[in-house]
Amino acid sequence: MKKLKDILYKVSIDAVRGSTSIDISDIVFDSRKITPNCVFIAQKGTISNGHDYIEKAIENGATAIVYEDDPAVFSDHVTYIKVADANKALAFIAANFYDNPSEKLSLVGVTGTNGKTTIATLLHQLFTKAGYKVGLLSTVKIVIGNDAYTATHTTPDSISINNYLNQMVQAGCSYCFMEVSSHGIAQKRTDALVFKGGIFTNLSHDHLDYHKTFAEYRNVKKSFFDSLPKTAFAISNADDKNGAFMLQNCDAKKTMYSIQNVADVNGKIIESQFNGMLLNINNQEVWVQLIGKFNASNLLAIYATALELGLSKEEVLVHLSTLQSVSGRFQFIVSKTKITAIVDYAHTPDALENVLKTIAEIRTFNEQLFTVVGCGGNRDKEKRPVMARIATENSDTVILTSDNPRNEDPFEILKEMEAGVEAQNTNKYLTIEDRHQAIKTACKMAKEGDIILIAGKGHEDYQEIKGVKHHFNDLEEVINFLNEFNK
Numbered sequence: 001m002k003k004l005k006d007i008l009y010k011v012s013i014d015a016v017r018g019s020t021s022i023d024i025s026d027i028v029f030d031s032r033k034i035t036p037n038c039v040f041i042a043q044k045g046t047i048s049n050g051h052d053y054i055e056k057a058i059e060n061g062a063t064a065i066v067y068e069d070d071p072a073v074f075s076d077h078v079t080y081i082k083v084a085d086a087n088k089a090l091a092f093i094a095a096n097f098y099d100n101p102s103e104k105l106s107l108v109g110v111t112g113t114n115g116k117t118t119i120a121t122l123l124h125q126l127f128t129k130a131g132y133k134v135g136l137l138s139t140v141k142i143v144i145g146n147d148a149y150t151a152t153h154t155t156p157d158s159i160s161i162n163n164y165l166n167q168m169v170q171a172g173c174s175y176c177f178m179e180v181s182s183h184g185i186a187q188k189r190t191d192a193l194v195f196k197g198g199i200f201t202n203l204s205h206d207h208l209d210y211h212k213t214f215a216e217y218r219n220v221k222k223s224f225f226d227s228l229p230k231t232a233f234a235i236s237n238a239d240d241k242n243g244a245f246m247l248q249n250c251d252a253k254k255t256m257y258s259i260q261n262v263a264d265v266n267g268k269i270i271e272s273q274f275n276g277m278l279l280n281i282n283n284q285e286v287w288v289q290l291i292g293k294f295n296a297s298n299l300l301a302i303y304a305t306a307l308e309l310g311l312s313k314e315e316v317l318v319h320l321s322t323l324q325s326v327s328g329r330f331q332f333i334v335s336k337t338k339i340t341a342i343v344d345y346a347h348t349p350d351a352l353e354n355v356l357k358t359i360a361e362i363r364t365f366n367e368q369l370f371t372v373v374g375c376g377g378n379r380d381k382e383k384r385p386v387m388a389r390i391a392t393e394n395s396d397t398v399i400l401t402s403d404n405p406r407n408e409d410p411f412e413i414l415k416e417m418e419a420g421v422e423a424q425n426t427n428k429y430l431t432i433e434d435r436h437q438a439i440k441t442a443c444k445m446a447k448e449g450d451i452i453l454i455a456g457k458g459h460e461d462y463q464e465i466k467g468v469k470h471h472f473n474d475l476e477e478v479i480n481f482l483n484e485f486n487k
């Protein structure tokens with residue numbers, strides 16, 4: 001049990017009504033999850049307003065309320081804490097409630113449009129190989145030492161983050177690598193955390209439904225670096241237009257990495273094959289098991305981070321060469337007849353183009369490239385024609401299919417995709433709505449040495465149709481069919 005006054009440490013308070021010496025059993029921001037003697041934090045959300053549920057929270061047993069706007073009536077037996085920013089208050093209350101776990105390990109945050117999961121996951125792999133117990137908070141999963149849990153967000157809410165960090169500390173973790181999404185920063189989910197380091201990958205158009213303008217999206221990302229302390233390190237990508245801008249007002253120790261320009265950490269791709277590439281990093285050569293320019297860039301960020309965290313160059317290079325691709329990110333298998341099947345989470349035009357360009361750099365063009373791709377329902381419609389155009393421009397044959405149709409009609413989504421295929425490429429694609437049949441067809445059509453790219457769902461192990469998630473995994477499907485056809 002904690003006293004209310006103890007968990008209010010560092011919270012900027014406008015007014016107090018009632019006693020702060022009361023015991024608090026839990027912290028809750030959802031009135032449907034109230035437990036007796038908890039503090040309820042009323043947040044203004046995107047759909048509803050937590051202030052509308054204050055009375056309900058008290059009825060259900062909350063004894064303290066943190067809020068921004070005065071309620072119509074105050075209850076005598078409840079303590080009220082008025083704050084200017086409930087999201088920020090929640091961040092500090094959560095950190096205090098779990099005894100500020102971020103101060104007890106080295107916490108590194110990764111932000112940017114693409115590459116967060118890849119970098120955080122590979123850093124988790126690298127430090128585990130180096131002999132440490134490590135935590136991971138990522139889009140794909142949450143890992144505490146040897147135990148993995150399902151993730152619901154890229155950056156969870158502040159209560160969950162601090163709860164997980166506390167469990168990591170209890171389990172003896174020395175490091176935690178976490179993804180820091182723009183939604184997470186904007187909603188102050190990471191505000192009270194003490195970061196040892198921050199990494200910036202890149203910035204391209206995304207989430208403008210939420211952030212409204214590109215400038216706002218960019219400034220939100222920058223604010224993460226503005227808040228890093230002097231004792232921290234900040235690592236940024238010199239090849240990205242916004243790489244230097246991100247660190248403009250940052251007090252932390254700065255390192256820039258680049259595969260194009262001169263920077264503190266320089267890398268070059270010397271040779272690329274499907275099973276890896278030979279890199280030169282600051283004049284030392286290393287063979288890595290990942291491919292693509294974007295992964296070379298990700299690996300430079302990882303190298304710079306590992307050095308900042310105290311590993312030696314030699315140790316880092318040895319571990320870099322053993323890192324394996326992240327589940328569903330350019331994950332590939334080679335069949336008996338040397339058909340290469342690649343599963344990738346590319347679900348945006350930019351990511352799809354990157355993956356296809358990477359394949360183009362490696363393939364011989366004596367073989368055929370089949371691409372199986374769809375677009376999710378209840379998501380950005382503008383990307384649909386663009387993704388179909390990019391797929392047909394860069395493949396020999398494309399099978400347009402369903403991704404997660406969610407509550408939309410999959411045939412309508414496919415029509416919108418088809419509309420983007422340019423006239424000279426209309427003979428290059430076929431449409432098979434059923435994803436299972438689409439993958440089967442690609443496997444049937446492929447001949448010895450050909451390449452099959454299955455894009456959009458990566459690690460996902462389900463297909464969501466009308467609110468129901470059916471088990472579905474692209475890698476499983478392609479392995480089964482290639483085996484069935486004995487290819």
Ligand SMILES: CC(=O)N[C@H]1[C@@H](OP(=O)(O)OP(=O)(O)OC[C@H]2O[C@@H](n3ccc(=O)[nH]c3=O)[C@H](O)[C@@H]2O)O[C@H](CO)[C@@H](O)[C@@H]1O[C@H](C)C(=O)N[C@@H](C)C(=O)N[C@H](CCC(=O)O)C(=O)O
Pocket residue numbers: 029030031032042043044045046047048049050051053152153154155156157181182183184
């Ligand atoms: C748009 C967005 O970010 N929404 C997040 C936000 O919810 P919200 O603002 O919509 O909340 P709301 O439903 O309006 O409710 C406001 C408040 O009233 C409370 N309430 C509501 C109803 C009720 O009966 N009682 C009650 O107390 C709610 O608990 C909440 O505190 O706060 C919730 C609690 O933390 C999050 O679960 C929720 O994430 C939703 C599910 C979501 O889809 N978020 C995505 C967009 C997201 O955050 N994505 C990024 C990564 C994006 C990427 O890079 O791909 C991520 O970090 O995961």
Ligand SMILES: Nc1ncnc2c1ncn2[C@@H]1O[C@H](COP(=O)(O)OP(=O)(O)OP(=O)(O)O)[C@@H](O)[C@H]1O
Pocket residue numbers: 112113114115116117118119139154179201202294295297298328329330344345346351352354355
């Ligand atoms: N540094 C990079 N630059 C551009 N594209 C990348 C980079 N790293 C990975 N990608 C591509 O983007 C896709 C998503 O990568 P990843 O999951 O690491 O990104 P993320 O930032 O975690 O995305 P999300 O916002 O969905 O959490 C990958 O499948 C790959 O095709």
Ligand SMILES: N[C@H](CCC[C@H](N)C(=O)O)C(=O)O
Pocket residue numbers: 347375376377379403404456457460
């Ligand atoms: N974070 C993204 C993932 C999209 C993955 C794709 N398979 C889809 O369902 O559209 C989203 O939820 O928009």
Ligand SMILES: [Mg+2]
Pocket residue numbers: 116117138139140154179
């Ligand atoms: Mg991610």
